[in-house]
Amino acid sequence: MLFYSFFKTLVGQTVTVELKNDLSVVGTLVSVDQFLNIKLDNIKVEHEDQHPHMMSVKNCFIRGSVVRYVHLPPAAIDTALLQDAARRESQQSTATAKA
Amino acid sequence: MADTVTAPITSVEEPLDLVRLCLDEHIYVKLRGDREVRGRLHAFDQHLNLVLGDVEETITTVELDPETKEESVHTTNRKMDMLFVRGDGVILGLIPSILYTAPLPKKLDNHAINLFRPPRERYETPILFDLSKD
Amino acid sequence: MADTVQPKKTPSDFLGAIIGHPVLVKLNSGIIYKGVLACLDGYMNIALEQTEEYANGQLKNKYGDAFIRGNNVLYISAAE
Numbered sequence: 001m002l003f004y005s006f007f008k009t010l011v012g013q014t015v016t017v018e019l020k021n022d023l024s025v026v027g028t029l030v031s032v033d034q035f036l037n038i039k040l041d042n043i044k045v046e047h048e049d050q051h052p053h054m055m056s057v058k059n060c061f062i063r064g065s066v067v068r069y070v071h072l073p074p075a076a077i078d079t080a081l082l083q084d085a086a087r088r089e090s091q092q093s094t095a096t097a098k099a
Numbered sequence: 100m101a102d103t104v105t106a107p108i109t110s111v112e113e114p115l116d117l118v119r120l121c122l123d124e125h126i127y128v129k130l131r132g133d134r135e136v137r138g139r140l141h142a143f144d145q146h147l148n149l150v151l152g153d154v155e156e157t158i159t160t161v162e163l164d165p166e167t168k169e170e171s172v173h174t175t176n177r178k179m180d181m182l183f184v185r186g187d188g189v190i191l192g193l194i195p196s197i198l199y200t201a202p203l204p205k206k207l208d209n210h211a212i213n214l215f216r217p218p219r220e221r222y223e224t225p226i227l228f229d230l231s232k233d
Numbered sequence: 234m235a236d237t238v239q240p241k242k243t244p245s246d247f248l249g250a251i252i253g254h255p256v257l258v259k260l261n262s263g264i265i266y267k268g269v270l271a272c273l274d275g276y277m278n279i280a281l282e283q284t285e286e287y288a289n290g291q292l293k294n295k296y297g298d299a300f301i302r303g304n305n306v307l308y309i310s311a312a313e
Contacts, residue, residue: 090118
Protein backbone atom coordinates (compact mmCIF):
# COMPACT_ATOMS: atom_id res chain seq x y z
CA MET A 1 0.00 0.00 0.00
CA LEU A 2 3.04 2.26 0.30
CA PHE A 3 3.11 3.30 -3.33
CA TYR A 4 -0.66 3.64 -3.52
CA SER A 5 -0.51 6.13 -0.64
CA PHE A 6 2.52 7.76 -2.16
CA PHE A 7 0.84 8.34 -5.52
CA LYS A 8 -2.27 9.65 -3.81
CA THR A 9 -0.16 12.43 -2.33
CA LEU A 10 0.94 13.33 -5.86
CA VAL A 11 -2.57 13.86 -7.26
CA GLY A 12 -2.66 17.20 -9.04
CA GLN A 13 1.05 17.10 -9.92
CA THR A 14 2.37 16.86 -13.44
CA VAL A 15 4.04 13.51 -14.08
CA THR A 16 5.46 11.64 -17.06
CA VAL A 17 4.40 8.03 -17.36
CA GLU A 18 6.70 5.91 -19.47
CA LEU A 19 5.09 2.74 -20.72
CA LYS A 20 6.71 -0.59 -21.52
CA ASN A 21 6.05 0.06 -25.22
CA ASP A 22 8.25 3.18 -24.92
CA LEU A 23 5.32 5.60 -25.19
CA SER A 24 5.72 8.51 -22.76
CA VAL A 25 2.70 10.45 -21.60
CA VAL A 26 2.90 13.74 -19.71
CA GLY A 27 -0.14 14.86 -17.79
CA THR A 28 -1.76 15.84 -14.54
CA LEU A 29 -2.23 12.95 -12.15
CA VAL A 30 -5.96 12.64 -11.51
CA SER A 31 -6.21 9.41 -9.60
CA VAL A 32 -4.53 6.15 -8.77
CA ASP A 33 -5.80 2.87 -7.36
CA GLN A 34 -4.34 -0.06 -5.44
CA PHE A 35 -3.04 -1.67 -8.64
CA LEU A 36 -1.27 1.58 -9.45
CA ASN A 37 -3.56 2.10 -12.41
CA ILE A 38 -3.25 5.78 -13.25
CA LYS A 39 -5.60 8.42 -14.65
CA LEU A 40 -4.07 11.45 -16.34
CA ASP A 41 -5.63 14.69 -17.59
CA ASN A 42 -4.40 17.27 -20.10
CA ILE A 43 -2.08 14.72 -21.57
CA LYS A 44 0.57 15.17 -24.18
CA VAL A 45 2.57 12.37 -25.73
CA GLU A 46 6.31 12.83 -26.08
CA HIS A 47 7.50 12.67 -29.68
CA GLU A 48 4.00 13.45 -30.85
CA ASP A 49 5.10 13.28 -34.48
CA GLN A 50 5.69 9.56 -34.06
CA HIS A 51 2.32 9.01 -32.45
CA PRO A 52 -0.07 11.23 -34.42
CA HIS A 53 -3.05 9.15 -33.38
CA MET A 54 -2.52 10.33 -29.82
CA MET A 55 -2.85 14.04 -30.68
CA SER A 56 -6.53 14.26 -30.02
CA VAL A 57 -6.43 12.32 -26.77
CA LYS A 58 -6.91 14.63 -23.82
CA ASN A 59 -7.09 12.26 -20.89
CA CYS A 60 -6.36 8.63 -20.31
CA PHE A 61 -6.45 5.65 -18.00
CA ILE A 62 -3.23 3.64 -17.85
CA ARG A 63 -3.26 0.08 -16.60
CA GLY A 64 -0.63 -0.21 -13.88
CA SER A 65 1.01 -3.31 -15.34
CA VAL A 66 2.07 -1.52 -18.54
CA VAL A 67 3.97 1.19 -16.70
CA ARG A 68 7.76 1.06 -16.79
CA TYR A 69 8.59 4.34 -15.08
CA VAL A 70 6.84 7.35 -13.67
CA HIS A 71 8.96 10.48 -13.72
CA LEU A 72 8.09 12.52 -10.66
CA PRO A 73 8.46 16.17 -9.70
CA PRO A 74 11.17 16.15 -6.97
CA ALA A 75 9.77 19.26 -5.33
CA ALA A 76 6.57 17.40 -4.47
CA ILE A 77 8.37 14.62 -2.61
CA ASP A 78 9.63 14.57 0.96
CA THR A 79 12.32 11.94 0.59
CA ALA A 80 12.99 11.59 4.32
CA LEU A 81 9.32 10.93 4.97
CA LEU A 82 9.21 8.48 2.09
CA GLN A 83 12.21 6.54 3.37
CA ASP A 84 10.70 6.32 6.83
CA ALA A 85 7.46 5.04 5.37
CA ALA A 86 9.30 2.44 3.31
CA ARG A 87 11.26 1.28 6.33
CA ARG A 88 8.10 1.04 8.42
CA GLU A 89 6.20 -0.82 5.74
CA SER A 90 8.95 -3.38 5.20
CA GLN A 91 9.14 -4.10 8.91
CA GLN A 92 5.39 -4.18 9.17
CA SER A 93 4.96 -6.69 6.37
CA THR A 94 7.43 -9.03 8.06
CA ALA A 95 5.61 -8.56 11.35
CA THR A 96 2.32 -9.41 9.71
CA ALA A 97 3.76 -12.52 8.15
CA LYS A 98 5.02 -13.49 11.58
CA ALA A 99 1.60 -13.26 13.21
CA MET B 100 30.05 1.66 8.14
CA ALA B 101 26.92 -0.04 9.32
CA ASP B 102 26.65 2.75 11.87
CA THR B 103 25.65 5.19 9.17
CA VAL B 104 22.44 3.29 8.56
CA THR B 105 19.63 4.95 10.44
CA ALA B 106 17.51 1.82 10.52
CA PRO B 107 17.81 -0.29 13.62
CA ILE B 108 20.72 -2.64 13.25
CA THR B 109 19.14 -5.79 12.04
CA SER B 110 20.43 -9.02 10.73
CA VAL B 111 19.74 -9.84 7.15
CA GLU B 112 17.61 -12.92 7.19
CA GLU B 113 15.56 -12.47 4.10
CA PRO B 114 16.40 -10.79 0.83
CA LEU B 115 14.16 -7.77 1.35
CA ASP B 116 16.07 -6.97 4.55
CA LEU B 117 19.00 -6.36 2.29
CA VAL B 118 16.97 -3.91 0.24
CA ARG B 119 15.85 -2.09 3.35
CA LEU B 120 19.46 -1.59 4.36
CA CYS B 121 19.94 0.21 1.05
CA LEU B 122 17.45 2.98 1.79
CA ASP B 123 19.12 6.34 1.20
CA GLU B 124 22.04 4.55 -0.46
CA HIS B 125 23.13 4.80 -4.04
CA ILE B 126 22.21 1.54 -5.72
CA TYR B 127 22.45 -0.10 -9.09
CA VAL B 128 19.44 -1.88 -10.52
CA LYS B 129 19.34 -4.08 -13.57
CA LEU B 130 16.04 -4.04 -15.42
CA ARG B 131 14.40 -5.95 -18.21
CA GLY B 132 14.95 -4.65 -21.71
CA ASP B 133 18.72 -4.17 -21.29
CA ARG B 134 18.25 -1.21 -19.02
CA GLU B 135 20.19 -0.29 -15.93
CA VAL B 136 19.49 2.49 -13.48
CA ARG B 137 21.63 3.96 -10.77
CA GLY B 138 20.21 6.21 -8.11
CA ARG B 139 19.51 6.89 -4.49
CA LEU B 140 16.89 4.53 -3.06
CA HIS B 141 14.05 6.42 -1.41
CA ALA B 142 11.36 3.75 -1.28
CA PHE B 143 10.61 0.14 -2.16
CA ASP B 144 7.93 -2.44 -1.48
CA GLN B 145 7.66 -6.22 -1.65
CA HIS B 146 7.10 -6.10 -5.42
CA LEU B 147 10.36 -4.20 -5.80
CA ASN B 148 8.54 -1.10 -6.94
CA LEU B 149 11.15 1.58 -6.33
CA VAL B 150 11.49 5.32 -6.02
CA LEU B 151 14.97 6.49 -6.93
CA GLY B 152 16.47 9.98 -6.83
CA ASP B 153 19.24 11.47 -8.99
CA VAL B 154 18.84 8.68 -11.46
CA GLU B 155 21.00 7.77 -14.38
CA GLU B 156 19.59 5.24 -16.79
CA THR B 157 21.66 3.32 -19.32
CA ILE B 158 20.04 1.51 -22.22
CA THR B 159 22.21 -0.97 -24.08
CA THR B 160 21.44 -1.89 -27.65
CA VAL B 161 23.32 -4.29 -29.87
CA GLU B 162 23.36 -3.51 -33.54
CA LEU B 163 24.44 -5.92 -36.21
CA ASP B 164 26.25 -4.37 -39.12
CA PRO B 165 24.69 -6.05 -42.17
CA GLU B 166 27.93 -5.85 -44.16
CA THR B 167 30.64 -6.80 -41.73
CA LYS B 168 28.31 -8.95 -39.62
CA GLU B 169 29.92 -7.36 -36.60
CA GLU B 170 27.96 -6.58 -33.53
CA SER B 171 28.39 -3.17 -32.05
CA VAL B 172 27.14 -2.26 -28.63
CA HIS B 173 25.59 1.15 -28.11
CA THR B 174 24.59 2.72 -24.86
CA THR B 175 22.38 5.71 -24.30
CA ASN B 176 22.23 7.55 -21.02
CA ARG B 177 19.45 9.59 -19.48
CA LYS B 178 19.31 11.52 -16.26
CA MET B 179 16.17 11.96 -14.21
CA ASP B 180 15.60 13.74 -10.92
CA MET B 181 13.06 11.42 -9.36
CA LEU B 182 11.80 8.18 -10.77
CA PHE B 183 9.26 5.53 -9.86
CA VAL B 184 10.29 2.13 -11.24
CA ARG B 185 7.66 -0.56 -11.49
CA GLY B 186 8.83 -3.71 -9.73
CA ASP B 187 8.00 -6.21 -12.46
CA GLY B 188 10.87 -4.88 -14.56
CA VAL B 189 13.48 -5.46 -11.90
CA ILE B 190 15.95 -8.31 -12.38
CA LEU B 191 18.80 -7.52 -10.01
CA GLY B 192 19.72 -5.00 -7.40
CA LEU B 193 23.24 -4.34 -6.28
CA ILE B 194 24.12 -3.07 -2.98
CA PRO B 195 27.07 -0.87 -2.14
CA SER B 196 29.23 -3.42 -0.35
CA ILE B 197 30.34 -0.90 2.27
CA LEU B 198 26.95 -1.45 3.83
CA TYR B 199 27.92 -4.40 5.82
CA THR B 200 31.31 -5.65 6.61
CA ALA B 201 30.23 -8.64 8.64
CA PRO B 202 29.64 -11.83 6.67
CA LEU B 203 25.98 -12.33 6.03
CA PRO B 204 25.12 -15.94 6.58
CA LYS B 205 25.18 -17.18 10.07
CA LYS B 206 25.22 -20.88 9.87
CA LEU B 207 21.73 -21.75 10.85
CA ASP B 208 20.62 -24.99 12.25
CA ASN B 209 18.62 -26.94 9.78
CA HIS B 210 15.53 -27.01 11.91
CA ALA B 211 15.54 -23.24 12.15
CA ILE B 212 15.16 -22.84 8.44
CA ASN B 213 11.73 -22.67 7.05
CA LEU B 214 11.44 -20.60 3.94
CA PHE B 215 7.89 -19.68 4.51
CA ARG B 216 8.15 -18.77 8.12
CA PRO B 217 10.04 -15.59 8.87
CA PRO B 218 12.76 -15.87 11.48
CA ARG B 219 12.01 -14.69 14.96
CA GLU B 220 13.47 -11.79 16.86
CA ARG B 221 14.52 -9.97 13.77
CA TYR B 222 13.96 -6.43 14.88
CA GLU B 223 15.05 -4.60 17.93
CA THR B 224 12.32 -2.02 17.65
CA PRO B 225 8.71 -2.76 18.47
CA ILE B 226 6.29 -2.82 15.60
CA LEU B 227 4.36 0.40 15.76
CA PHE B 228 1.86 -0.02 13.01
CA ASP B 229 -0.97 -2.44 12.67
CA LEU B 230 -1.97 -3.57 9.22
CA SER B 231 -5.61 -3.85 10.24
CA LYS B 232 -5.79 -0.06 10.17
CA ASP B 233 -5.29 0.03 6.42
CA MET C 234 19.08 -47.43 6.55
CA ALA C 235 16.83 -44.53 5.72
CA ASP C 236 16.46 -43.99 9.45
CA THR C 237 20.10 -43.33 10.06
CA VAL C 238 20.69 -40.86 7.24
CA GLN C 239 17.98 -38.27 6.82
CA PRO C 240 17.77 -37.54 3.11
CA LYS C 241 16.76 -34.08 1.82
CA LYS C 242 13.02 -34.27 1.45
CA THR C 243 11.48 -31.16 -0.01
CA PRO C 244 12.74 -28.38 -2.25
CA SER C 245 12.66 -25.99 0.65
CA ASP C 246 14.70 -28.40 2.77
CA PHE C 247 17.27 -28.30 0.02
CA LEU C 248 17.24 -24.53 -0.14
CA GLY C 249 17.49 -24.27 3.60
CA ALA C 250 20.44 -26.63 3.59
CA ILE C 251 22.42 -24.58 1.07
CA ILE C 252 22.08 -21.23 2.82
CA GLY C 253 25.57 -19.98 3.51
CA HIS C 254 27.04 -22.18 0.78
CA PRO C 255 28.27 -21.40 -2.72
CA VAL C 256 25.46 -21.61 -5.25
CA LEU C 257 24.82 -21.10 -8.91
CA VAL C 258 21.67 -19.24 -9.90
CA LYS C 259 20.48 -19.29 -13.49
CA LEU C 260 18.00 -16.70 -14.64
CA ASN C 261 15.41 -17.06 -17.38
CA SER C 262 17.55 -14.81 -19.53
CA GLY C 263 20.38 -17.38 -19.35
CA ILE C 264 22.61 -15.22 -17.21
CA ILE C 265 24.27 -17.11 -14.40
CA TYR C 266 25.18 -15.77 -10.99
CA LYS C 267 27.60 -17.59 -8.77
CA GLY C 268 27.99 -16.60 -5.17
CA VAL C 269 27.37 -17.44 -1.57
CA LEU C 270 23.67 -17.75 -0.83
CA ALA C 271 22.99 -15.30 1.97
CA CYS C 272 19.25 -15.84 2.17
CA LEU C 273 16.11 -16.32 0.17
CA ASP C 274 12.37 -16.05 0.67
CA GLY C 275 9.23 -17.77 -0.55
CA TYR C 276 9.20 -15.77 -3.80
CA MET C 277 12.71 -17.07 -4.47
CA ASN C 278 14.05 -13.57 -4.09
CA ILE C 279 17.71 -14.20 -3.44
CA ALA C 280 20.50 -12.38 -1.69
CA LEU C 281 23.95 -13.39 -2.85
CA GLU C 282 27.39 -12.47 -1.58
CA GLN C 283 30.65 -12.42 -3.53
CA THR C 284 28.60 -12.54 -6.68
CA GLU C 285 30.03 -13.28 -10.08
CA GLU C 286 27.97 -12.68 -13.19
CA TYR C 287 28.46 -14.97 -16.16
CA ALA C 288 26.96 -14.47 -19.60
CA ASN C 289 27.72 -17.01 -22.32
CA GLY C 290 30.10 -18.74 -19.96
CA GLN C 291 32.25 -15.64 -19.57
CA LEU C 292 32.74 -13.75 -16.36
CA LYS C 293 31.18 -10.32 -16.91
CA ASN C 294 31.14 -8.70 -13.49
CA LYS C 295 31.89 -9.19 -9.86
CA TYR C 296 29.66 -7.72 -7.21
CA GLY C 297 29.77 -7.67 -3.45
CA ASP C 298 26.17 -8.22 -2.59
CA ALA C 299 23.34 -8.74 -4.99
CA PHE C 300 19.59 -9.04 -4.74
CA ILE C 301 17.83 -11.11 -7.40
CA ARG C 302 14.10 -10.74 -7.89
CA GLY C 303 12.61 -14.20 -7.63
CA ASN C 304 10.55 -14.20 -10.80
CA ASN C 305 13.71 -14.14 -12.90
CA VAL C 306 15.09 -17.31 -11.36
CA LEU C 307 15.16 -20.46 -13.46
CA TYR C 308 17.04 -22.59 -10.96
CA ILE C 309 19.31 -22.53 -7.96
CA SER C 310 21.93 -25.20 -7.77
CA ALA C 311 24.48 -25.95 -5.10
CA ALA C 312 27.91 -25.19 -6.49
CA GLU C 313 30.73 -27.69 -5.85
